[in-house]
Amino acid sequence: MKNFYYYRAESFADAADYVKHGSRPLAGGTDLLGGMKTAILPEYPDSLVSLLWIPGADGIYINGNSLYIGATAKLSDIAEDKTILDAVPILAEAAHSVASPNIRNRGTIGGNLCQDVRCWFYRYPHEGGGRMVCARKGGDTCYAIQGDNRYHSIFGGMKTHATPCSQHCPASTDIPAYMEQLRKGNKKAAARILMQANPMPMLTSRVCAHFCQSGCNRGHTDDSVAIREVERSVGDYILENGREFYAPPQWDTGKAIAIVGAGPSGLAAAFYLRKAGHRVTVYDARPKAGGMLMYAIPNYRLPKQLVRTFTELLQHMGISFVLDTTIGQGVTPADLEKQYDSVYYAPGTWKRPTLGIPGEELTMYGLDFLVDINTRMEGKIGNRVLVAGGGNVAMDVAITARRLGAQTVILACLESEEEMPAGRDEVARAREEGIIIMPQWGLDKVLADNGVVTGMRLKRCVAVRDAKGAFNPHYDDSEKKDIAADNILMAVGQAGDLSFLDEKYDMQLTRRGLIGVDAGSQMTSRRGVFAGGDIVTGPSTVINAVATGHSASRSINRYLGCPENYEGNVDKANEATGIQFLSLEPSGIKKYQQARLTELPVAARNIKKEDAFSLPMEQALAEAARCLNCGCYAVNPSDLAPVLMVLDARIHTTQRIVPADEFCGSTLKVTDCLAPGELVESIEIPLPKESIGHYDKFRLRDAIDFAIVSLASLFTVQDGKITKARLVMGGVAPVPLRCHAGERYLLNKKPDAQIAEAVAELAVNGAIPLDKNRYKINEIKGLIKTAVLRLQNARE
Structure with a gap:
């Protein structure tokens, strides 16, 4: 373990200042020192600040109708404190269940809440053969998905950062999100997620270099997911239902934008700007819209009817096209600036470069x-x-x-x-x-x-x-x-034709003869005038052009003072999915070969007919099942977090008060709920009235192990009926999981074996166990049935 500076904080304000400047808090129970000794993480802090010496930070007392526990209160004290045993014995049960007496004497309630995950891939020591840089550490994959996942989540994972496939996509398409919707059979939601980043997937999927597939984690062990082929099937579905996906906006901002160039960049910008409610007019020198898509890509790769249908749908949205019109001949750049609130140049690079070779x-x-x-x-x-x-x-x-x-x-x-x-x-x-x-x-x-x-x-x-x-x-x-x-x-290069920029129209160009723009906003040297696509980057791919058009549309909206959610009725991924955890299809993990398009034999190919046929939607859905939905599938190890959630506790930090549900159940890492320099000071628990609460824990060795599954339950029973119920499961998901459906079902029910069985089934509804952890379903059902049947002997 490398050397580090050690500080003793005299107050939480003192500690927060240290943490704000890079120190890590040491509170007992986080296992920070253990991780530093085994070098499981790539980087470690140069200094630690101890919270254990802060006066009064370990207090346990009742004030009004609430119990307060200081963040550095020892777990052993919590397990034995008479105030806690009388007021909230469930918390004492949870504290007593933690590890061994020696660990409880050192661990604190704050440390238990903020401890790091116990996944063995995450914890693999560096000296054991090299640390595993999993997704939780900033790597690409969760090794448990295809490895030993006995102790991992049965309810899916949580995203740690952008997945490699999305990172490799120039448009940053949320590929796992739309694959997830396809697995659910929700083609419409999948289409909308895809169109958040790319309005023309039926075109790009036929000509894309599929950078995304080179980033797919499956490619390290077998075939990568055939993302391009799945996108193509979804794109065809979008085109078949075009009027729904290219509907005119329901509002008008009163702003007008001119786009010069009807290629992929200009058309992408037009789509998103029209979605924002602007009036959009696209100019192009050629008689048909589509740019390179229409004129430069052979029909056998990209049928022109698809391009025509796409541009017709853009017209259906209300986008106007002025074709066969060369800017600079009749209509000048200065005219466009006068007539429109903003202008976007994306004319492409059609000009032949001169190489200078004889002949x-x-x-x-x-x-x-x-x-x-x-x-x-x-x-x-x-x-x-x-x-x-x-x-x-x-x-x-x-x-x-x-x-x-x-x-x-x-x-x-x-x-x-x-x-x-x-x-x-x-x-x-x-x-x-x-x-x-x-x-x-x-x-x-x-x-x-x-x-x-x-x-x-x-x-x-x-x-x-x-x-x-x-x-x-x-x-x-x-x-x-x-x-x-x-x-x-x-075919050794392409140049931009900027002859339409006359001497009176001053616009800064690059040494390569392209339009110069601000790297962040894509605004040119002229205010309100933007540029993108090949005329800025030089010859590139279609998806790169789409990405610059989308990015420019955002900048134009900011310039025009439109809100950040300018895309209007293009749903955001989390709104479209409506789920908390990432899901995958375990059976798809064992499908090692990717789906492939059916192609015409070489002898039958010509310049008129498309070479390949799209996957039938059923086959595309089956391919989507191969997506690992990369994230973290480890479970939260805290015993106290589920209990604090059923008790409706509130976490007092140095900056605010956070409900336990939010603090313990909204982010993959509990510490991600804390702002830089923010520390947990104490926990406030409303005193429950006439309730029956227990913490049940299944583990291999009762004396020391973390929970394989656990259940915190709190009930109020009147006249033999359950009038209030709280159920929070631990060890089954990346965060403690509250069973809302089970809680609602139990209201006004008399506890018996049938009711217990029914609520247990509700609790595991939606579970997607991995290859080796299906047993967890039975274990958590058993804990829930025990908790409900225990109420049969309860007295009012």
């Missing part, structure tokens, strides 16, 4: 090739085609050329195959269709005969980036190769 003018720009694909006839592409580039656009160009009839298609790129920006799936698809990939080759010069292309001379690329990581290719000019070709298609 470049004889080649064709890859994007132009994709745009013109519908006017090309099979066989006109030539027999031998060379494609330059290593990204997804290059893959689309190469595959399209092959499907148009080219006998040989060679793709040359600067990067090694591992460094190619194209997705692994796209590279595999290209190879499947006979594309020859030549990594680590750059362009030297176009070979031609009397102005007719005959091929390209390549030169070996030895490094794409310099020592600082900047794009700066280095070549070995001694190694060159001539490639014969009838057609050369260049």
Whole structure:
């Protein structure tokens, strides 16, 4: 254990000051020192401040109608104190049940409430082979889900932080939340959660690089969840019920916004801004809305009918489109600023960059090739085609050329195959269709005969980036190769066309010739004018463009003075789900292979028909069952917390008074309920009248063990009927769990075996035991039946 400074606080104000400056409180029972000795956490405090020496902090007394217990009162004192034994014997029972006499002599009530979790994965000592950095410690996963979970939650987990899949998604989609709703069969709620981050999942799922799947924890042990495929099925469901999900807002803010560019970024911004109640007009230079989605992505990957249907639904929302209109020609940027309250530029990057190689003018720009694909006839592409580039656009160009009839298609790129920006799936698809990939080759010069292309001379690329990581290719000019070709298609970059910004309209640009924006707000150098998508970031993915459009919509709303919940009737995840704990499907854990789309055989593929078919919804729901809903599934170890909750206790801190229900049952870590520098000072318990309370605890060794399951119960009985009931279960969930349904059921009932059985069933309704802890259901039912049947012998 590393050295640390030790301070003795003379008052809670003194201690709070230490804690505010980085010290950790030492109160007896938190096991902080034990954790430091075994180095279970990656970081530890440099100083500790003891609360045990604060005068009067361990008092136990009655004042008015309440019992007060100081935060540093010893558990042994609580178990034996006559005042407590007379007034709230249930609390004495709980204190007496804690561990051994030696531990009770040292542990305090405050320490017992604030102690750390006892999960053995969390507690695995560093010297035992390396600490396990689980989700609770800031890691990615809960090892108990697929490991030994005998003592873990049977009611689900709680989120510790954003899950890896959501962190890897540029749009920060709450993937586990919508997967959870699918497991419940609630497709509508799943759709709304998905649309909180992405208004066009039916499109993105067909072209997305699925970064989320690389972050899926299942990928460490078997197949990752097929998130993209599930999203596609939900997206199709959204499109089928489009008028419900793209309904016009029920209010009008009176604000008007212009969006320049009808691509994914502009359309995403339009959706969220219209949801906020603004009047939105989208301008685009092309005759159809959709941008790259409509013009640059081949139909076999993204059917254009889907794009048309999506933009028609945006029109149904009340979004106006002004198409075939180039800004700067008739309508100027200055005109837009005068007519609208805010402007968002997202025109994309359609312009061909100049590489400067000899004969470049004889080649064709890859994007132009994709745009013109519908006017090309099979066989006109030539027999031998060379494609330059290593990204997804290059893959689309190469595959399209092959499907148009080219006998040989060679793709040359600067990067090694591992460094190619194209997705692994796209590279595999290209190879499947006979594309020859030549990594680590750059362009030297176009070979031609009397102005007719005959091929390209390549030169070996030895490094794409310099020592600082900047794009700066280095070549070995001694190694060159001539490639014969009838057609050369260049897919090696895209530039932005900002010719609409005339000299009188001053807007700051970057050295790359893109629009410069504030990194936080996406506002340009002109107040009220925002920008996003490829014109700001450079060529990127569709989902990145969607994310910038969504982010810009938030900034525009803040600029216009709209409230933070501007998205209106797009439900928040917790409102849509209406649940407290994360849930998973235990049977899905044992499904090791992900679902895969059915694809057309290579011989049947063409440029017109979509290559793959969406998963049937039933199969998508089954795939959603494989999601681990990553969080923490450990249980709260405190014996006193359930008792304080049934007693309606109130926790007095150095800053406020918090109901025990909130303090002990609302956050994964009890200490997360405390603000920086806030400490527990005392506990106030209203004196119960004519009540019968007990704390029952099931454990392996009565003398020392933590509860496997426990139950705090408090009843009032009149005329043989239960008139008030409180039931709080411990050891079954990440926090003590109050059984509201059971409490309501017991009111005005006479306790008997049938009633006891019924309330026990209610208590475990909704339980989702893991592979090895199903036995907990029977144990907690047994404690509840015991508590109810015990009332048969109660006297009024």
